[in-house]
Amino acid sequence: MKSREVHLTENFVGEIKPDYFEIEEVEIAEPKEGEVQVENEWLSVDPYMRGRMTGVKTYVEPFEPGKPMEGGAVGRVVKSKSDRYAEGDYVFSMYGWREAWTAPAKGLMKVDADLLPPQTYLGIAGMPGLTAYVGLKRIIDLKEGETLWMSAGAGAVGTSGIQFAKAMGAKVIATAGGKEKCDLCRELGADAAVDYKATDNLAKAIRQAARDIGSSGIDAYYENVGGDHLQAALDVLKQYGRIAACGMIARYNDDRSVPGPSNLVQIVAKSLKMQGFIVMDHIDLNEAFVKDLSGWMMAGKVTSKETIYEGIEKMPDAFIGLFTGENVGKMLVKV
Amino acid sequence: MKSREVHLTENFVGEIKPDYFEIEEVEIAEPKEGEVQVENEWLSVDPYMRGRMTGVKTYVEPFEPGKPMEGGAVGRVVKSKSDRYAEGDYVFSMYGWREAWTAPAKGLMKVDADLLPPQTYLGIAGMPGLTAYVGLKRIIDLKEGETLWMSAGAGAVGTSGIQFAKAMGAKVIATAGGKEKCDLCRELGADAAVDYKATDNLAKAIRQAARDIGSSGIDAYYENVGGDHLQAALDVLKQYGRIAACGMIARYNDDRSVPGPSNLVQIVAKSLKMQGFIVMDHIDLNEAFVKDLSGWMMAGKVTSKETIYEGIEKMPDAFIGLFTGENVGKMLVKV
Structure with a gap:
């Protein structure tokens, strides 16, 4: 079986050019005992991949020129020599940037394509979505009628979190940097959006937003930022307020x-x-997440925002498009 | 019925003198419907009372010269016109600094003198003890074999917390200021005690103490201090560490x-x-606290440290003694 895959021609820094990518056709091995052969249907491009292209080792290995790159992918099992998977099953893997592959079944993740469209497992039903869900459900234990402050509302976790919190019956105040990102937050259902770059008193702006939407105050804060955001949250939170902290990006450097x-x-x-x-x-x-999410999506309460390019040969364009703002929501390539 | 009670002769600041106190005999009213008459058996003197003697209104009303002062007391009901209490019941009240009193039953707290010695409800079985217990049991959820760092180990909450944590099967590292306080912590059962005044690297000293007692690291931190203590705790705590914060006294001013x-x-x-x-x-x-505490005390795992003066006329001496270090553990007056 043949598959096309995308290689880097060289590691690079600075502006990304189409020349740095090449498509190569390779022969896929037949699965051995314990392995499966999978045809990818959906490929993910993500900003973090940029770092792996520089050739510098960070917390993950850099991509090597001439070898297939890695990335999130959802595909269909076409041949199985594993008890874990039957032909026709959908799996999430990191074997992206290619049309098909053969690999050990162990380490793959089965996804339920009857419950949710398979490509959502690369976005709202994937890690960013689950991160938002865990923070709201388990760490904050958000209740109907409460008011949530979602920081970094236009980010991968934030865009999911705003929609989930609304679906859970809460009021949502989002913060984001700039008018466009704030517009996106409102479009996703946030009752109010505060542009943190346009205020020099974040706590005051949040309190005003709460009054504007008829909230009695902030019950919970979803922390993605740190710094002045956390300081403001400690000030505005009500008695017994809860903070879920899955990132303090302002502090990392x-x-x-x-x-x-x-x-x-x-x-x-x-x-x-x-x-x-x-x-x-x-x-x-x-499991609970996928069930809740499918219910919310069927009820029209949550939508997966996607920008879709078609064909493996469009992977470089899709990736480059991430950095030139070509995408609304999750950027995907359909094989 | 007659009762002697202690009055202030004047509000004062600075050094406390016996002249500022006088004993007066008064007539106690018969209880009306809904009231009880109580003979105090144990009276508490506490450092916080000092502030109420200055005549300056803070978070509580100041004591007025010529009127009975308030304070924790445990007494026995001698006459009852309330469904809530029978004669012979023991009650905790704030009607201290006097031998007997009549007051509405509502607002008093019944204590079980069969389960624990009545005076312990002014100390280890009272608010400081319950505060230690809540922090360890509910907030931290301390498990057998874990290692706890108890800050302010020689304080009212700390002395209880060290003993409770040991009774719960944990290892305890206490911090306190000065050799004497550290000796007290060890005497109460702390596996190690660190004098924070004698180190310029608290985190390093805590890590060393953990190694010395064969602990794999700090699972939980009981926060009474804030400042450099909290900074060190964030550094030394293990993955999934828990912090119970009932005070950050270094930060209040x-x-x-x-x-x-x-x-x-x-x-x-x-x-x-x-x-x-x-x-x-x-x-x-x-309820669970009193039950656990009585079990621990009967098993000899927890002891109530008390210094006892006898007679209402000794109340001024007992109070003054708090500030000259006359007490080991809880300072009490037995009526």
Whole structure:
């Protein structure tokens, strides 16, 4: 069986050019005992892949020129020599940037393509969606009628989180940087969106937004940012407020000497709970998540925003398009 | 019925003198419908009372010269015109600094003098003890074999917390200021005690203490202090560590501009949980607490440290003694 796959011609920094990519046709091996052969149907392009193209080793290995790249993919099993998968099953894998592949069944993840469109497992039903869900359901335990502040509302976690919180019956105030991102948050259902770049008093802006939407105050804060956002959250949260922290992106590049919020004593004064988490520790929620999500999508409460390019040869264009703003929502390539 | 009670002769600041107190004999009214008459058996003197003697209104009303002062007391009901109490019942009240009193039954708290010695309800079985218990049981959920760092180990909450954590099967590292306080912590059962005044690297000293007692690291931190203690805790806590915060005393007098810990991102990096609480929100645990505490005391695992003066006329001496270090453990007056 033949498959086309995308290689880098060289590692690079700076502007991305189509010349850095080439398509090659290869022969796919027959599956051995314990292996499956899969035809990819959907391929993901993600901004983080940019770092792997530079050739510099960070927390993941760099992509090597002349070899197939990796990335999220959803495909259909066409041949199986594993008890785990039957022909016709859909699987999520990291064997993206290629049309087909053969690999051990162990380490793949089965997805239910009857419940949700298969490509959603690369976006809203995938890791970013589950991260949003875990934070809201388990860490915050968001209740109907409560008010949530979703930070980084236009990000991968934020766009899911806004929709899920609305579907759960909460009021949502989103923050994002710039008018366009705030418009997106409102379009996704946020009751209010605050442009943090356009205010010098974030706490005051959040309190005003809460009054504007008839909320009695902020019950919970979804922390993706840190820094001035966390400081404002500690100030505006109500008694017994909850903070789910899955990222403090403003802090990642800091020198260690950058001080934390000066109002941390609010945790004691208002009996707040703040909890950090990583999604991998809460994979047990995935089943409930997929069930809730399919219900919400069928009821029209949650939509998967996608921009779709067709054909493996469009992978470089799709990837480059991420950085020139060609996509609304999740950028995908349909094989 | 006659009762002697202690009055202030005047409000004062600075050094406390016996002249500021006088004993007066008064007639106690017969109880009316819904009231009880109680003979106090145990009276509490506490450092916080000092503030109420200055005549300055803070978060509580100041004591007025010529009137009976207030304070924790445990007494026996001698006459009851209330369904809530029978003669012979023991009650905790704030009608201290006097031998006997008549008051509405509503607002008193019944205590079980068969389960625990009545005076313990002013100390280890009272609010400081319950605060320690709630933090360990509900907020931290301390498990057998885990290692707890108890800050302010020689304080009212700390002395209880060290003993309770040991009774729960945990290893305990206590911190306190000075050799004497550290000796007290060890005497109460702490596996290690670190004098925070004698180290310029608290995190390193805690890690060393953990190694010394054969612990694999700090699972939980009981926060009473804030500041450099919290910074060190965020550094030394293991993955999934829990922080119970019932006070950050180092922060209470701070100007708002004092920065928080620079390593708060550890909450995300190590999936930590930090939760503030006040004991009044967890009064539902009191029954389980009294039951556990009586079991621990009968088994000799927990002891109530008390210094006892006898007679209402010794109340001023007992109170003054608090500030000259006359007490080991809880300072009490037996009527």
